[in-house]
Amino acid sequence: MASLEHSVAPPVSDHAATSTGLPHLKLAMWLFLASDCLLFGALISTYVLYRGASTVGPFPADVFDIPYTSVSSFVLLASSLTMVLALAAIQRGDVGRSRVWLLATALLGMTFLGGQVYEFTSFVREGLTLKTNVFGTSFYVLTGFHGTHVAVGVLMLLTLFTLSFAGKINQDSAMTVELVGLYWHFVDIVWIVIFTVVYLIPTGNPGAGG
Amino acid sequence: MVLGLVALALVAAACAPNATQSTLEPKGPYAQQSYDLFVPVFWVAAVIFIIVEGLLVLFVFRYRHRKNQTRIPPQVHGNTRLEIAWTILPTLILAGVAVPTIATIWDLAAKPTGDVLEVNVLAHQWWWEFDYPDQRILTANELHIPTGRPVYVTLCAVGFGYGTPVPSQGGPPAPSACQGPPDSPPPAAIGAAVIHSFWVPELAGTQDVVPGQTNHLTIQADEPGVYEGQCKEFCGLSHAYMRFKVVAHTPEDFDRWVAEQQAPASSAVAGPAQAGQAIFLQTCVACHAVAGLETATGQPVLANGGPNLTHLMSRGCFRGCTLAVTDGNLRRWIADPRSVEAGSFMPDYGLSSEEIDQVVAFLNTLE
């Protein structure tokens, strides 16, 4: 076999130097989030396509309670702040502080989800279900996907919280917290887009139909 | 060598005498436009094919390894000038193809002007219905047109949207721009509203029939004749059997045909046809209309979930234009629709053989 220059074989784990300089998991998370952008892009496009297309009500103006949703949006935004604080704490090595902020983020996320549940049940009572019209169809599936992403994020946060008691979360594993943070911020940014496109931008004449 | 055979065969395709649904035999100006674009582009492609494959074959022979060859060939890595050349040249060729393409796209999209015949084509699962709004005629399976006039076709998919409850017949219709003649009921939805495609290649390229959307197509025949067509977009179980014919008449013959179609059926029938009419009025009128016929309570027979049968005997084909209108075929169809058309929505009323004969006798009076 032709001789090759060689170097010391690096182990497969991600502590070695990487070709881009970015740790493997971080690069993977960015790529996954980019892919997830298209997921939400397709859902938001569906919603925007069907804006004003419902032939029967209830229509958005009939059910939306902007002040209420603004409050729950603020709750989700605040959770991004607590997430940043959690990461800063663990990067300093302060596991205790980090644990508190992680729990706070999870609780704020759960509050947001609870708010969504309340909001949707009130919509249903007002006659807007998945099957009612294309508004109901596209709205619930879009916000449902987002809510599922939030729920998965809450699950990850609570897992980190629990693992921190077993000593598994420390300054060396700060990147795990950073990765969950990246995901969490992404979910938050998607919500800002949804809130703006779905709730804030008026659909025009609600009775326009077809 | 094999490739040469393929090229030859393609040329042979244009000369096939019995291809009666061919895209290479345009019989009207709109089909001619598609054809006139295809032919030169095909030849450009053929020339490129010959050059590229020719080079491939040449290199394969010229540079094959000879037994006494031991040297490794010079390690050439590329040639930037060549790269530029073989990027720019195809671009120029494609630009040349693009210009007439775009012109024709816009040309075909424009609504025709002048003496235009308007027809609404309603696509059902799995048959074609033709509604002439100005002439107030509703027919099926055969689209009759005059020669030399553009026929502006509005394409409508009929059937149930799946947001509505689905009884087997007579239920609420899917909203559609194609509502049929003003004082007749909107198309009753039997079968699902799915995408179809209206294609009579000798007269025009295709356009899809999309539920909830109103597409248009212009066709025109230069000469009298019968032109084959069928649904081109997969639409369910019996997609393969959703055929139709376009029958082009001289203008005088067309006017005659219109007059015949506008005349109602006579209610005076005798013999077995009379018994057949009675059965018809009890069962078939749920879906089939016959102009001039009245029910026992004096109601006109207008239901249009199935083909309008007023002048059934004037048509050459029925059942998605896959069966000739003969007594034997009609009997088979009425006796067991699903043996003739998979998934057919036409009910089997369990008529006895004698009853079917009577119905067929009645149908024979619908000329």
Add this chain to the structure above:
Amino acid sequence: MASVSVPAERPGGLLRRPHATRGWWSWFTTVDHKKIGILYGITAFAFFLIGGSEALLIRVQLARPDQTFLEPAVYNELFTMHGITMVFLVVMPLSAAFFNYLLPLMIGARDVVFPRLNAFSYWAFLFGGLFIYSSWFLGGAPNGGWFGYAPNSVTDPTRGMTFYAIGLLITGIASTVSAVNLAVTVLNMRAPGMTLFRMPVFVWMGLVVQLLLAFSLPVITIGLVELLFDRLFGTHFFDPAVGGTPVLWQHLFWLFGHPEVYILVLPAMGIVSEILPVFARKPLFGYQFIVFSGIAIGFIGFGVWAHHMFAVGLGPVANTAFAVSTMIIAIPTGVKIFNWLGTLWNGDLRFATPMLFSIGFIAMFVIGGLSGVTHAVVPSDYQQTDTYYIVAHFHYVLFGGAIFGLFAGMYYWWPKVFGRMLNETWGKVNFWLMLIGFNLTFGPMHILGLQGMPRRIQSYPASLGLSFWNMVSSIGAFVIAISVLVFLVNAISSFRKPKQMEADPWDARTLEWATSSPPPEYNFEEIPVVHSLDDLWHRKYAEIEGGRVVPVAAGGSGETSTAGTQNTEHAGGHAIHMPSPSYFPLIAAAGFPVAGYGLIFGVPAVALGLVISLAGFFGWALEPSAE
């Protein structure tokens, strides 16, 4: 070589960490990219035989007019399953087999960046494919076409299209996750000195394909979810009755579907780009241009989707825009072809079977590419669309293109993977039979389409004059079948030969040929340091003036020491730590089909499936990657 094992205590751990890397059980727990590549390959080939059989049945039915050998319901299932199988269960996983096996070797790495995720992708793919196929026995296979146009795919009363949506969601997860894995591997795990422009073209194509997957799969995921919801939960995504439009499905499908065809063909283009230089004994002509063309095709590929929808009625503005973008994408494709010709020019061509299939690829792909350009002429496409002319086009690029390229790859890399060569004589028989059979089958379809034969019909009347060429096409299909049988016999009998292969039997240019055949579990004793493109070649040969080439004094070409590699498991004196096998990827993947059955047959299974998957994911997250 795995390090010494110590059973680990884990919270809630029920299973001891598996450690075997040999034996049949190890295939279920492996995280080794080479084994996973072989698994993908075998599974994909099995589906190829099934999908091919479906095609043969179709061709029997269409051999003569007005036949009733297959009733419409079954025929519709057959052409649907043939399309789904060949696209999602054959070409994609066969490409994945090559990427999995070769990408780490070609970049000088020991494995992919996330080995357990890699295993998960395979199992999810397998379970997704089995899930779809189980539909034959559970109420009917998908029957709405592989493209599943709404509203027909929603209103069809049988279960098949529900299996379609769920099954493709499962395989979609497999591919998305694999895309992230392989992209990060290529970006992050290259050997020292291997800059992006010293990577083999196959690796570049791999990177582009993974990015195409990552960005196109989410769109069809949403499309499939919307279809599933319309079918199961009464939503109105594609319901024209209440303001929805069926055209939305087409947009979502083809926004994925068009990049998908480049996902299907770029791997084969990468393979051909590796094989031609080796058997022409000169470098790939225009390496950077071939790389940039691949990237350009990837980008532009996202801008042509509505050329599948020219007859839907989008309007002349849209049709014009997509006609132009479709013509534009022909340009980088042509650049590749000319550069491959340039590689052959003035070379020393040896026609081993890999080379035959590669040349066949070029010849067939040119035909498919040219017919594709004729589709871009929109008014002509109004005649061509939904006819056999289109069927001819995509089989020329997908079979004559992708499949021929993949066969070239199988013959080329067989000695590396299995340590034995495939028989050359039978290889040539395979190639010529396949070339002839392929052209007999699909060449006439150009004619049939132009003469008015639509797609997706199970019979045609005798009066249309389509009978002769249909018969020819059906005969050709059986010639293809024989050629595949020849390959199968060749493949199986190759295992009777002793496993005795040199590292570099073809005198090749890329790094996978620098290690033994097959490679050890850790791929390379020492990770190589790369100094140039085609690094291995430059170790063997030096270029002197005039571009001429002389062998480097030491080593020489083609000489290997199999004895040497077998004795160097402890090379350099340090043990190489490889990731340990694991059960959890398989368990995590297994929950998905269970949940899928739950969506069809009863909600409790959904909960069960979720629990199984969650258990798998948690176990996986909590176990270390190596023990």
